Amino acid sequence: MKILIGLYRSQPGWQIVLQQEGLQYEIIKLEKPISIESYSVLIINDVLDNEQYSRVKEFAQNGGAVLFSSSAYAETTNNKFRSKNIKYLVMPSDSIFAELGLIDFHTKFIQLRDKSFEIIDRTLNVQSQKVGKGHILFIPFDVNAVILDTNSIRKKIWVERKELPSEIVAKVSKGKIRKILSKILEFLYLQRDLPFVQLWQFPKTWKNLFMFRVDTDHCSTRQALEFHKICKKNNICGTWFVDTVSKETLKNAYKKMDDQEIALHCRRHLVFHDYKTNLENIKNGLEDLKEVGIEVTGFAAPFGDWNENLAKVLEKFDFDYSSEFTLDYDDLPFYPYIQGKKSSVLQIPIHPVSTGRLRRSHFTDEEKWQYFKKFIDRQIALNDPIFIYHHPSHDQLNLFNKIFEYINSKNINKMNYKEFSVWWKKRLSFQYELNFANDEINCNFENETSEFSFKISYNNKSV
Ligand SMILES: [Zn+2]
Structure with a gap:
C-alpha cells in the first residue's frame, strides 16, 4: 500500500x-x-x-x-x-x-x-x-x-x-x-x-528553528558594531540585510563580521512598481557590495514589499532566496509564481512585527519583551519557525540580549538564511x-x- x-x-x-x-x-x-x-x-x-x-x-x-x-x-x-x-x-x-x-x-x-x-x-x-x-x-x-x-x-x-x-x-x-x-x-x-x-520541515530531528534577521537601514557604524557584539556574545549567527549607502559602514562594520551572513537590503530604501527602477536599485546595491569585497546570495526588500517586477529582477541577479512579508509571513518557504511561472528565488517568510511597530503602538520595554517571549513560546509549542528581525537603528540592545538568552536557554537550533535555503532546496529534491x-x-x-x-x-x- x-x-x-x-x-x-x-x-x-x-x-x-x-x-x-x-x-x-x-x-x-x-x-x-x-x-x-x-x-x-x-x-x-x-x-x-x-x-x-x-x-x-x-x-x-x-x-x-x-x-x-x-x-x-x-x-x-x-x-x-x-x-x-x-x-x-x-x-x-x-x-x-x-x-x-x-x-x-x-x-x-x-x-x-x-x-x-x-x-x-x-x-x-x-x-x-x-x-x-x-x-x-x-x-x-x-x-x-x-x-x-x-x-x-x-x-x-x-x-x-x-x-x-x-x-x-x-x-x-x-x-x-x-x-x-x-x-x-x-x-x-x-x-x-x-x-x-x-x-519533516527542519533539518535532522530538530523540533524548532531560530533564524535572526537584521535590516540595517538608518543604522550607524557604531550601532551596527554594538548590535553585532550582542549577537556574538550570544552565539547568534544572523543574516544582515544591508543598505549600501555608507561605504564607511560597509567597510568598517559589515565587511568585518566574519561570523554573520551578509545579504542585500537596498541602496535606496524603496521598492518600485516598475522593472527598470528596481533593476537599477539592486544593481547599484550589488556594485557597492562588490567594491568592498562582499558577496551575497540573499535579499530582503525594504518594507517587506514584494511585486512581480521586483521578483523578476531578483531572478535576473540569481538570488538564491528572498524574504518579504507582504507576500507571506509566519509560514514555511516556497517558490512564488510570477504570471503563472515558478520563480527561481525561494521565498522565506518571517514574523512581520518588529520593535519599531511595537514602539509606534506605545509598548513599554517590558511589553515588548512579553510580546516576543509569548511569540517564541507559541512557536516552540507548535513546532513553528521562530524567524524574527530587528533594526539596530532602534537600539534595544537589552531586549535582544534577553531574547537571545531565552532562545539559548531553550536549546533552540539556529541557522542563518543561506544555510536554511540550501537545506530547504535539498529537502525539495x-x-x-x-x-x-x-x-x-x-x-x-x-x-x-x-x-x-x-x-x-x-x-x-x-x-
Ligand atoms: Zn528596511
Whole structure:
C-alpha cells in the first residue's frame, strides 16, 4: 500500500502546500480505474467528466479517501450550492482548528446543499460524505487561488492589549490555510487507518528553528558594531540585510563580521512598481557590495514589499532566496509564481512585527519583551519557525540580549538564511518512496542521510 497523494489538476497553490507539508504526491489523470492500494488520498481540485467522476466514486466506495473542491463537485454533479464571501473566520476553542485563531481568507466559500452531508467543522464548513467503505471530504474554498494571492493589506496584530500594533502584510493567512489543509488530509489518512507521514520541515530531528534577521537601514557604524557584539556574545549567527549607502559602514562594520551572513537590503530604501527602477536599485546595491569585497546570495526588500517586477529582477541577479512579508509571513518557504511561472528565488517568510511597530503602538520595554517571549513560546509549542528581525537603528540592545538568552536557554537550533535555503532546496529534491504493509512503514530512498527525518501521526500518536 503506497503512502502517496494523487493530485488531479497540477495547480501551483496545491503543490506549494503539499511540498511545505512534506507530503508526497503525483499528478493523476483518472484515465483508468484506481486501486485503493495506489493512493492514500485523492485530491480533486477541478471539474470531472462522468467517467472520471465514477472512477473517483469507485475509489471511495472501495475504502479510499477523497478531498474534493466543493465548487468542482457542484459543477461535476450539478449539485446545488450556496456561495458566501468570507473575509475572515475565528476558530472557536472546541474546533479541531482552534489553535489557528483568526484566519484571513478574503475569498468565496461554497456550501453544498445536500442534507445527507455531515459537517466536520461548523465554522469552516468542511462537509463530508460517507461513500461505501470510504469518505469524501469537501473543501469549501479555492486552495490554488488563496495560496497564490499576492495582495497585501495593513493588519492589526492581535495581543491582549488595547492599542494593537499593525503592519502591511499578505492579505491571506497562507500559513494557517496550509495547516487547515494538512489537518484535513491527516483526518482522511486516519479514516483509512493509514499513518500520516510527512518529510519533516527542519533539518535532522530538530523540533524548532531560530533564524535572526537584521535590516540595517538608518543604522550607524557604531550601532551596527554594538548590535553585532550582542549577537556574538550570544552565539547568534544572523543574516544582515544591508543598505549600501555608507561605504564607511560597509567597510568598517559589515565587511568585518566574519561570523554573520551578509545579504542585500537596498541602496535606496524603496521598492518600485516598475522593472527598470528596481533593476537599477539592486544593481547599484550589488556594485557597492562588490567594491568592498562582499558577496551575497540573499535579499530582503525594504518594507517587506514584494511585486512581480521586483521578483523578476531578483531572478535576473540569481538570488538564491528572498524574504518579504507582504507576500507571506509566519509560514514555511516556497517558490512564488510570477504570471503563472515558478520563480527561481525561494521565498522565506518571517514574523512581520518588529520593535519599531511595537514602539509606534506605545509598548513599554517590558511589553515588548512579553510580546516576543509569548511569540517564541507559541512557536516552540507548535513546532513553528521562530524567524524574527530587528533594526539596530532602534537600539534595544537589552531586549535582544534577553531574547537571545531565552532562545539559548531553550536549546533552540539556529541557522542563518543561506544555510536554511540550501537545506530547504535539498529537502525539495529529496527522493523517497513510502509503503505501508502489516503495520510497518517502509521507506526507500537513494541516498542514506541524517539530514532529513519524518513525522508520523498514527492512531493519535505523533513521532
Ligand atoms: Zn528596511
